[in-house]
Amino acid sequence: xxRRKQNSKQTLSSSPPIxxxxxxxxxxxxxTDLPEYRFAFSETEEALSPLNFRLHKKxxxxxxxxxxxxxxxxxxxxxxxxxLKPEFLSEHGAARRFILEGQITGRLDHPHILPIIxxxxxxxxxxxxxxxxxxxxxWDQTYSQRRPKENLGIFLRACDAIAYAHSRGIIxxxxxxxxxxxxxxxxxxxxxxxxxxxxAPDGDxxxxxxxxxxxxxxxxxxxxxxxxxxxxxxxxxDVYLLGATLLEIWTGKAPHTGKDxxxxxxxxxxxxxxxxDKTDEVVEIALRAMATDPADRYSSVRELQNEVQExxxxxxxxxxxSSAKVEFDKPGNSYSDLSRxxxxxxxxxxxxxxxxxxxxGAMQTRLRFAAAALARGDLNLGESLLLSDCxxxxxxxxxxxEAQARRKHxxxxxxxxxxxxxxxxxxxxxxxxxxxSRLETERDITLASFNALSLEKSALxxxxxxxxxxxxxxxxxxxxxxxxxxxxxxxx
Numbered sequence: 357x358x359r360r361k362q363n364s365k366q367t368l369s370s371s372p373p374i375x376x377x378x379x380x381x382x383x384x385x386x387x388t389d390l391p392e393y394r395f396a397f398s399e400t401e402e403a404l405s406p407l408n409f410r411l412h413k414k415x416x417x418x419x420x421x422x423x424x425x426x427x428x429x430x431x432x433x434x435x436x437x438x439x440l441k442p443e444f445l446s447e448h449g450a451a452r453r454f455i456l457e458g459q460i461t462g463r464l465d466h467p468h469i470l471p472i473i474x475x476x477x478x479x480x481x482x483x484x485x486x487x488x489x490x491x492x493x494x495w496d497q498t499y500s501q502r503r504p505k506e507n508l509g510i511f512l513r514a515c516d517a518i519a520y521a522h523s524r525g526i527i528x529x530x531x532x533x534x535x536x537x538x539x540x541x542x543x544x545x546x547x548x549x550x551x552x553x554x555x556a557p558d559g560d561x562x563x564x565x566x567x568x569x570x571x572x573x574x575x576x577x578x579x580x581x582x583x584x585x586x587x588x589x590x591x592x593x594d595v596y597l598l599g600a601t602l603l604e605i606w607t608g609k610a611p612h613t614g615k616d617x618x619x620x621x622x623x624x625x626x627x628x629x630x631x632x633d634k635t636d637e638v639v640e641i642a643l644r645a646m647a648t649d650p651a652d653r654y655s656s657v658r659e660l661q662n663e664v665q666e667x668x669x670x671x672x673x674x675x676x677x678s679s680a681k682v683e684f685d686k687p688g689n690s691y692s693d694l695s696r697x698x699x700x701x702x703x704x705x706x707x708x709x710x711x712x713x714x715x716x717g718a719m720q721t722r723l724r725f726a727a728a729a730l731a732r733g734d735l736n737l738g739e740s741l742l743l744s745d746c747x748x749x750x751x752x753x754x755x756x757x758e759a760q761a762r763r764k765h766x767x768x769x770x771x772x773x774x775x776x777x778x779x780x781x782x783x784x785x786x787x788x789x790x791x792x793s794r795l796e797t798e799r800d801i802t803l804a805s806f807n808a809l810s811l812e813k814s815a816l817x818x819x820x821x822x823x824x825x826x827x828x829x830x831x832x833x834x835x836x837x838x839x840x841x842x843x844x845x846x847x848x
């Protein structure tokens with residue numbers, strides 16, 4: 357096996373010939389059947405003859421390939437073009453893998469898988485893969501600068517891409533943070549499908565794996581790959597690699613290490629995972645995905661993905677716990693603070709029903725809220741907050757119910773007193789009403805007597821006036837009768 361790269365984080369690929377000597381002509385014919393495209397590095401060349409791609413500058417180089425950025429002339433689209441290095445054209449395994457990489461990747465139409473524009477050969481006979489150009493950075497260069505939840509979000513999108521590939525019968529075999537490209541505008545792209553193989557019935561996975569028996573990156577390699585157990589290589593091999601990727605983005609450490617690449621391969625074969633500082637749920641998920649026996653790993657990428665999503669819900673639940681505790685710890689036991697605390701704890705339980713801290717917090721908040729309601733006489737509110745099947749709530753619940761019983765007793769007493777008072781008030785009302793009626797009657801009688809006396813007085817006054825007038829008349833008559841008599845005595 358030829359190991360050209362001695363860094364444990366670089367991809368290894370063994371490359372014995374995949375065709376027998378008499379099959380070399382078949383590969384040559386296969387390459388000849390590829391479409392030929394014209395490339396140019398200058399406008400002068402373009403002017404001399406129409407071309408398909410104009411190349412600008414080299415933007416990357418690997419063990420077997422060189423990548424240039426350029427433009428697809430027909431549509432003016434920015435692209436990246438990967439060429440197989442000329443020295444590998446005669447190495448039939450390398451040439452075949454290069455073409456397979458383009459063909460396999462081209463079959464995968466997914467938002468998180470690098471789109472292949474075409475594969476072919478240049479006018480000089482160089483093999484190339486033209487692909488969409490992604491401006492951004494590799495994940496291994498940036499994950500330490502990102503928030504943990506952001507990295508988990510990227511991981512879940514990467515899982516989407518690999519789950520899709522598995523649905524098409526293709527496994528990647530070289531998953532690692534370095535092979536995830538993060539674009540400037542939110543793109544998340546799985547790259548470098550050079551070691552991918554098809555598990556489809558017509559894909560002949562064993563022959564594909566056999567040409568690269570110990571292929572992959574030692575720092576992330578699954579035990580079955582490091583041991584060259586070809587029959588064990590399947591979708592769970594990618595699950596292992598995703599677990600290794602998860603472990604690194606979470607702890608900063610790739611799973612396998614050693615003083616050199618051979619020691620790292622031995623660690624991978626024995627599944628010796630270097631110790632990490634964290635021991636949380638994410639690490640447990642990663643370690644299960646990296647179980648030595650593939651049967652002990654998650655059965656699919658989706659199952660692994662679901663575990664991470666559940667962790668994120670747990671994480672959000674724990675975050676809500678923290679916010680709820682802030683409200684719970686505020687002094688004064690105000691209804692608004694306790695109400696917010698209870699709402700946050702209950703929201704945390706919706707995300708993670710088994711969250712022990714949220715369960716305890718909700719129980720304590722209900723208890724404190726009910727005690728505050730009891731102290732303020734809001735007995736119905738207090739009772740509605742407590743759970744009848746919670747032992748810790750029972751003493752306060754008993755006090756609330758006793759207080760409610762006392763209140764009901766007082767209310768009944770008040771009702772009796774109210775009835776008595778109302779009866780007394782009604783009696784007094786009728787007594788007063790009767791007295792008023794009697795007084796009004798006596799007043800009417802008195803007024804009638806007064807009016808009768810007034811009439812009698814008027815009659816007496818009239819009689820007096822008549823008598824006086826009669827007396828005056830008699831007096832006048834008397835004077836008239838006596839006047840002649842008195843006149844007779846007057847001297848003549």
